[in-house]
Amino acid sequence: MAFDVEKIRAQYPALADGRAWLDGAAGTQVPQPVIDAVSDAYRVGMSNVGGPYESSRRAGGIVAEARASVADLVGASDPACVVFGPSMTALTYRFAAVLAAAWRPGDEIVVTQLDHDANVRPWVQHAQRAGAAVRMAELDPATGELPADHVTSLIGERTKLVAVTAASNVLGTMPDLQAITDRARQVGALSYVDGVQHCPHAHVRLADLGADFYATSAYKWAGPHLAAVVAADPWSLENLHPDKLTPSPDTSPERFELGTNPFAALAGVVAAVEHLAGLDSDADGSRTERLAVSRRSVQAHEDELARALFDGLAALDGVVRYGAPEGACTPTAFFGLPGKEPAAVAEQLAERGLNVSFGHSYAWEAVHALGIGPKGGVRASLSHYTSRSEVQRLLDALAEIAG
Known part of the structure; x- marks a missing residue:
């Protein structure tokens, strides 16, 4: 696998602002070729x-x-x-x-x-x-x-x-x-x-x-x-x-x-x-063939980051993850800090340079089934351009806020 996240990140002008863009489920940033x-x-x-x-x-x-x-x-x-x-x-x-x-x-x-x-x-x-x-x-x-x-x-x-x-x-x-x-x-x-x-x-x-x-x-x-x-x-x-x-x-x-x-x-x-077809520099052949290689490399990268995120959230006192599926899932975590409004948590993370979503995110039936209602929770969603250090920044910030 020739997946170089830093090389990929360099193609995204928005990522140069130093913030951690952990809101891919709300919309990803756009690379220079696009x-x-x-x-x-x-x-x-x-x-x-x-x-x-x-x-x-x-x-x-x-x-x-x-x-x-x-x-x-x-x-x-x-x-x-x-x-x-x-x-x-x-x-x-x-x-x-x-x-x-x-x-x-x-x-x-x-x-x-x-x-x-x-x-x-x-x-x-x-x-x-x-x-x-x-x-x-x-x-x-x-x-x-x-x-x-x-x-x-x-x-x-x-x-x-x-x-x-x-x-x-x-x-x-x-x-x-x-x-x-x-x-x-x-x-x-x-x-x-x-x-x-x-x-x-x-x-x-x-x-x-x-x-x-x-x-x-x-x-x-x-x-x-x-x-x-x-x-x-x-x-x-x-x-x-x-x-x-x-x-x-x-x-x-x-x-x-x-x-x-x-x-x-x-x-x-x-x-x-x-762009997606070329995320793995070793991908070759037709666009369909290059997509197959690159998409699997993305999955491997995101799976590694997701495990660090999920394990890190589980280890934090004062943070509750809503729904922790044991089967296949995307690198997305929905969580809350009891006693703190999701909007306030997202704002505190934003002040620390971390972009995350909050609220029900239009998952209307889900937030009611989970018993948290329309205020929802905080959502961190990783992308192919997310780095391991950004996941750690989020976990460190949450530990500080929860503490």
């Missing part, structure tokens, strides 16, 4: 697609390359499976509207307490309008786990959709996704998987996950503020017909994308995927 790609797209000039001139063809090429890049990143079968949008929330509402059009009274959907509300509320609201029943799979508040049998026991012959996260945005829990999606497929239900916190930390292969739809946000993996929903195959999109303007394209995936695509941001997506 900044350059976005600015170069504007500098060279672009026109809308469909014109008989170079600037228009250039924009079309950016869109095509962005679809191919995301397809490589998540192991999609075809770039035509990739739908872009401004955010995972917006895209999920878009898909909820078109999928719910076929739901009828007596049908059922399954959602979970582990999920970000963006993979709960759109489905619940549309189910209520359709008269479909909602089944909520409960997490284990003691461990932060979502046992697969809690989900599969709710999937029946009338189930139309199962919405489940691949990784919790606050607890880091990574449930047994394949067991869940296999059961959904057995009864003819679709699975919609929130991969926003999963994709930054894993080598993703859609076929292994069994997801019919997989959502990811580029700003969580060093790209611009842009999201994508990736279908398991183009056929999944061809049979869906969302509301659209009459003259706008009726081809797939274009008919799912409202208005003009942000071409410069998509150029940044391409650069971000290339």
